[in-house]
Amino acid sequence: MKVLIEDIRNKFSQKGLKITPQRVVILEAIYKLNNHPTADNIIENIRESHPNIATGTVYKVLETLVENGLIRKVKTDKDIMRYDGIIEIHHHLYCSKCDLIEDYIDEDLDNLLKNHFKDKNIKGFKIEDIVLQIRGAFDKC
Amino acid sequence: MKVLIEDIRNKFSQKGLKITPQRVVILEAIYKLNNHPTADNIIENIRESHPNIATGTVYKVLETLVENGLIRKVKTDKDIMRYDGIIEIHHHLYCSKCDLIEDYIDEDLDNLLKNHFKDKNIKGFKIEDIVLQIRGAFDKC
DNA sequence: GTATGTGCAAACTTTTTGCACTTCG
DNA sequence: CGAAGTGCAAAAAGTTTGCACATAC
Numbered sequence: 001m002k003v004l005i006e007d008i009r010n011k012f013s014q015k016g017l018k019i020t021p022q023r024v025v026i027l028e029a030i031y032k033l034n035n036h037p038t039a040d041n042i043i044e045n046i047r048e049s050h051p052n053i054a055t056g057t058v059y060k061v062l063e064t065l066v067e068n069g070l071i072r073k074v075k076t077d078k079d080i081m082r083y084d085g086i087i088e089i090h091h092h093l094y095c096s097k098c099d100l101i102e103d104y105i106d107e108d109l110d111n112l113l114k115n116h117f118k119d120k121n122i123k124g125f126k127i128e129d130i131v132l133q134i135r136g137a138f139d140k141c
Numbered sequence: 142m143k144v145l146i147e148d149i150r151n152k153f154s155q156k157g158l159k160i161t162p163q164r165v166v167i168l169e170a171i172y173k174l175n176n177h178p179t180a181d182n183i184i185e186n187i188r189e190s191h192p193n194i195a196t197g198t199v200y201k202v203l204e205t206l207v208e209n210g211l212i213r214k215v216k217t218d219k220d221i222m223r224y225d226g227i228i229e230i231h232h233h234l235y236c237s238k239c240d241l242i243e244d245y246i247d248e249d250l251d252n253l254l255k256n257h258f259k260d261k262n263i264k265g266f267k268i269e270d271i272v273l274q275i276r277g278a279f280d281k282c
Numbered sequence: 283g284t285a286t287g288t289g290c291a292a293a294c295t296t297t298t299t300g301c302a303c304t305t306c307g
Numbered sequence: 308c309g310a311a312g313t314g315c316a317a318a319a320a321g322t323t324t325g326c327a328c329a330t331a332c
Contacts (some may be wrong), residue, residue: 018306018311039296054314059297061312075274077214079222079321080296093266102266109257116253122245125234127277133216136268159286159331180321195289200322202287220297221321288329298319305312 003031015068025050026061030071030085036092036101038080074101075133091132097141104134144172156209166191167202171212171226177233177242179221215242216274232273238282245275 008027012019029045030037037045043058062083065071074082074092082101091104113130121127149168153160170186171178178186184199203224206212215223215233223242232245254271262268 020306020312022313052314054316055296056298056315057313063298064312073218075216075218077216077222079220081218081220093263096269104263106261108261112253112257116250120247120249122234122275124280125243125275125277126280127275128237129276131274131276133272133274134263134266134268135270135272136266139265139267161287161331163288193289195291196321197290197323198288204323205287284332286329286331289327290325292324294321294323296319296321299317301315303312303314306310307308 003028011070015070017064017068021050022053022057023061023064025053026058027065027070027085030065030083034085036074036082036084038082040080042083075131076101089129089131091134093138094133094135095138095141096135097137100138100141102138104132144169152211156211158205158209162191163194163198164202164205166194167199168206168211168226171206171224175226177215177223177225179223181221183224216272217242230270230272232275234279235274235276236279236282237276238278241279241282243279245273 005024005028008024008031009019011027012023017023025046026042029042033041033045039055039058039062042062043053043055046053062071066073066083069087072084072087074084076082076094078099084103086103089110091106091109093100093102093104095101109132117127117130146165146169149165149172150160152168153164158164166187167183170183174182174186180196180199180203183203184194184196187194203212207214207224210228213225213228215225217223217235219240227244230251232247232250234241234243234245236242250273258268258271
């Protein structure tokens with residue numbers, strides 16, 4: 001994934017967020033790592049270029065990014081939070097043998113779901129979005 | 142939900158697990174609470190009848206139950222683990238306004254998915270099960 | 283009787299918080 | 308300059324661990 005700093009700066013501006021080196025480097029790391037990193041993965045990754053960044057800052061920045069829709073939290077059944085730089089709706093393949101979570105994009109599937117829930121609505125509940133957790137095993141694992 | 146102690150005891154026996162009062166009361170609590178309780182919800186619930194149970198024991202029992210397929214962990218984007226007493230495949234409605242997670246059962250949907258993934262398989266990945274995270278808002282919230 | 287399970291308290295991990303200091307715009 | 312953001316260190320919250328004791332079978 002090609003990551004342009006200029007794009008990242010624009011995203012912050014569009015949301016009215018101040019552009020700070022910490023925010024830029026954190027969002028850049030999420031895009032580069034692009035395998036649903038944990039806060040720790042991110043810290044490790046940016047320590048090279050930014051050794052003085054504080055853990056608290058990283059968590060605060062991540063929270064800000066989530067609130068502003070620049071990243072998403074990924075649901076897992078571990079007690080470590082993971083983050084996703086892709087904000088368009090997509091699904092996740094969870095490996096049952098290791099911690100790998102891969103993205104899965106499938107427009108046919110999204111259309112299928114859209115049609116299904118157009119006919120059949122859930123009473124007392126208004127759907128905002130649907131994400132599939134597809135659990136299984138990667139051949140490589 | 143009617144919870145029969147005898148059923149719970151049988152489940153433990155079938156898995157070769159010793160029947161202890163702690164295990165019985167914990168599984169019973171999960172069935173009774175049936176709203177995807179946290180470890181804390183469970184402890185609170187059983188303290189009335191079982192005031193001396195240790196936190197560590199509750200976590201160990203929960204882990205044993207998960208390993209033996211008697212309960213499931215529920216994926217959330219909070220850092221608190223939640224548990225589900227329903228082990229058959231079903232989907233979840235996540236409220237975007239509060240912490241409510243409701244079960245959603247839809248056989249038509251399951252058939253739709255089965256057909257979709259029969260035709261279209263994901264290369265390098267063998268699907269074990271699929272759970273939908275349906276995010277939205279309950280009218281009551 | 284023996285393998286398995288529990289209680290307890292301490293430790294560990296991840297995340298949050300408060301406040302003085304700094305920086306962006 | 309002023310509002311917003313950061314660093315730091317302490318603490319909170321949730322979970323795990325190790326070991327002596329207790330219990331199920």
